[in-house]
Amino acid sequence: MLLIDNFSQASVTIESFITIGAFDGVHRGHQHLIRNLVREAHGKGFLAGLVTFHPHPSAVLNPSNPTRYLTTPGEKVSLLEKMDLDLVALLPFDEKMAQMSAREFMRLLCKHLNLKELWVGADFALGYRREGNVGVLKELGREMGFMVRVVEPVYFKGEVISSTRIRQLIALGEVREAAQLLGRYYSLAGEVVKGEGRGRNLGFPTANLEVRPERVTPADGVYVTYARIGQDRYWGVTNIGIRPTFDGGKRLVETYILDFESDLYGYDLVVEFVERLRPEIKFPSVEELIRQIQRDVETAREILKREEAMGGIEGMLEPIYTPSTKRFEELPHTADKAIKVYGSTLEDIFVNAAFGMFSLMADPQEIKVEVSREVEVSSFDPESLLVKWLNELLYLQEMEGELYRDFEIMYLDGKRLKARVWGGKGHPTKAKVKAATYHNLEIKDVGKGYEATVVFDT
Structure with missing residues (x-):
């Protein structure tokens, strides 16, 4: 580049x-x-x-x-x-x-x-x-x-994804939803600087991050985080705020790195924000503060263990979409089912063809989103790739007993496709689609977008 x-x-x-x-x-x-x-x-x-x-x-x-x-x-x-x-x-x-x-x-x-x-x-x-x-x-x-x-703009849960919206979420401490819009955990990076040593005296030594003043910083509070040092990644708990139990002071970003002993002064540190645990609180005593930090650490371990079992943020992303006045229409066909698919881009054609196929099988509104899966296929041209994509989804539907309603293309070059799909347990309540076919299949560039007709064996 x-x-x-x-x-x-x-x-x-x-x-x-x-x-x-x-x-x-x-x-x-x-x-x-x-x-x-x-x-x-x-x-x-x-x-x-x-x-x-x-x-x-x-x-x-x-x-x-x-x-x-x-x-x-x-x-x-x-x-x-x-x-x-x-x-x-x-x-x-x-x-x-x-x-x-x-x-x-x-x-x-x-x-x-x-x-x-x-x-x-x-x-x-x-x-x-x-x-x-x-x-x-x-x-x-x-x-x-x-x-x-x-x-067209891209939407998440009915609202346009925008940098402004993400800034607002982070400023409110809503780092979990911000990660959904970013496609990754929000992070702050900087050099580890010397603090007052209070964390070490409490039994929880912290790495104090020097953050550029022009960066968006999450709301004051305690967060479950990852701490990245070079290529290594550790579990962490991060406090943002003025430490009111000690009568306040300069606003700091302090991270306690779990199961880590080395001195980090002068090192570059990246803190990735996973979830907000609680607001910053003034405790009546230092002993009560220590007990709360211990609880925070245990909660962080539970959350990060669950997070990694789910594949991290990449495995937990929810669907995004672009609005479309007409995604597909069902066509009359002598024996089997057929749909005409519309899209402003080739990516839309693959998404809308999958949506149309499952709409033949069940009402999309009745499909509950309970699981997400990644699908990857390759072929020699866009038409054959479209057929392989649809048939791979049908194979998943048959093997897993699932129906899918939301689709996001992660990579598409006409010969290879990688996508994420969302759906849940269920079986066809309408047509039983056996396979997508090559019958009269052609993806057409119509100037202002694309069209394709897909015939299914039912």
Whole structure:
């Protein structure tokens, strides 16, 4: 992946698909967009790129109330490196950038990144005073020779996944739900610094983390955490707050690392927040505080043991989705069942085909989500991959006695698919689908999206 901090550093000869945004947190909504962009670009022989900024535009446009970060620039780049992008532009956002017109910015993008297609959300805008909304960008695209694709937001439990929502959850201490939206535990990283030694005197020596002031910090309280030191990961209990039992003081992030003895002063530490145990409390005595810490440690052990038995956050993710006016329709067929599937992306086709197939078998509203499973298949082209995907789900349904209703594509390149599915125990109450077939199967690019017809043996 090519990383640049100035457009002039790039001279791209192959046309590119580009998305633009702050991408703070690189959450599951961002990941969904980037996966689709990469697959579409690479599938058509183009480059896949992303343009982002540091500091956050609010630091320049609203300096009295700047946005706190979910990720540092380095953390953001590290996450983006895992997503198969060809190019990331991390541009400095300063007064000059704030004053730049949408036309000038897009001219630079076309000149240096050879822009073919721009992917943005419906409410996206760039340029001086946000003049470059989607309508303006489409006009500039007709003039400069690029297309604008408007992508749908991604939802979790009825609400749009956004960096703002995640910041709010973390500030309230709701780190468990924040992890669902991020697709990973929220973490803070920094150097371990010397404290007052109170934890050691209590029998629970803590590593005090020096956190950058611009980072989002969870609400004061006690948390179940993981502590990462280099490649090693340990169980931990973290207190955030002012230690009211000792009459307060500077707000600190202090982690007691379970079953760990070494001195960590000067080391880099990453603290991953799993669950909030309780608020910070002023205890009537030091002895009562020690008893509560002992209870916190035992509770943390139980939670982390259960967490790891479930596969960590990756094994506990709940479904996300994009709204669609029409996912599929059942078609009349002489003998077997058939559906026509719609989607704005190829990923949507695979998700909606699976949803349509199980809708033939049972009412989706009656399928309880009790279990999640990962599915991975490969084949030689998208059509055969679609058939293998659906038949693998039917095999799971038969072997496990389960029905599925929610589906998330984790990786898709036209020849290999990795997905997570959610469902629960149950048997078909409508049609008994035996297999997906190749009969008249074709995935069509219809310009504004995709369509496919799938015939099932019943």
